[in-house]
Amino acid sequence: MLTGIELAAILGAALVQPQGAVLRFLAEAGLLPPGQDDALDTPHVATVVLALLGIVEPRHAAAEAHYLAGFEYVANFRRRAVGGAVVSEWLPKSAVGNPLGPTVAEAIDAMRTGGFWQAGGAAPYRLCRVRDATGDLVFLETYRRAGEAAVVEGLVYAATNGGTLRHGALSMRIEVALDWLLIRELAERLGPLPAAAADPVGDAPAMELRAN
Numbered sequence: 001m002l003t004g005i006e007l008a009a010i011l012g013a014a015l016v017q018p019q020g021a022v023l024r025f026l027a028e029a030g031l032l033p034p035g036q037d038d039a040l041d042t043p044h045v046a047t048v049v050l051a052l053l054g055i056v057e058p059r060h061a062a063a064e065a066h067y068l069a070g071f072e073y074v075a076n077f078r079r080r081a082v083g084g085a086v087v088s089e090w091l092p093k094s095a096v097g098n099p100l101g102p103t104v105a106e107a108i109d110a111m112r113t114g115g116f117w118q119a120g121g122a123a124p125y126r127l128c129r130v131r132d133a134t135g136d137l138v139f140l141e142t143y144r145r146a147g148e149a150a151v152v153e154g155l156v157y158a159a160t161n162g163g164t165l166r167h168g169a170l171s172m173r174i175e176v177a178l179d180w181l182l183i184r185e186l187a188e189r190l191g192p193l194p195a196a197a198a199d200p201v202g203d204a205p206a207m208e209l210r211a212n
Contacts, residue, residue: 069101
């Protein structure tokens, strides 16, 4: 079981910036239980993860989480680095996928059932948000080695009001990034799913949910 006070302690140990204000405003908005000793569930953790990708003041955390939850799956990407050379490419969508909010919740539930996001031997790497004048994007990244190359690839989600995709966008400055290991720790602290919900049925395009 994961409680609010335990969540705050984990985030405080893992992140540079204190997140107490974010959690407080999410609770005031009714997105987290009011009591610090109340048990949390997958939707609560997914909301916190999205809020932590926010680039606004903590008092706007609830609105930011809601905004990011609606990001649409728009493309796949791949970035290969060999020596000092880096090649980035956009790839077409591989399937019809859920918005970002449900996708993050599905990943957390998969972790709770002993599965994890993997594809072709890749390890979950980061969930990161990049934003500049061309658009507002969130990347669900995996990492793998391919010979001498380091390969980062995954899914791209964009704001529904028009995140612009263009070649070179992968070189945008990363403003916020969360390691999947942190999200996995939160998922494991939630504990196993109830038996009735232990079979994740979500839509995870271009990635697979596999047992560890």
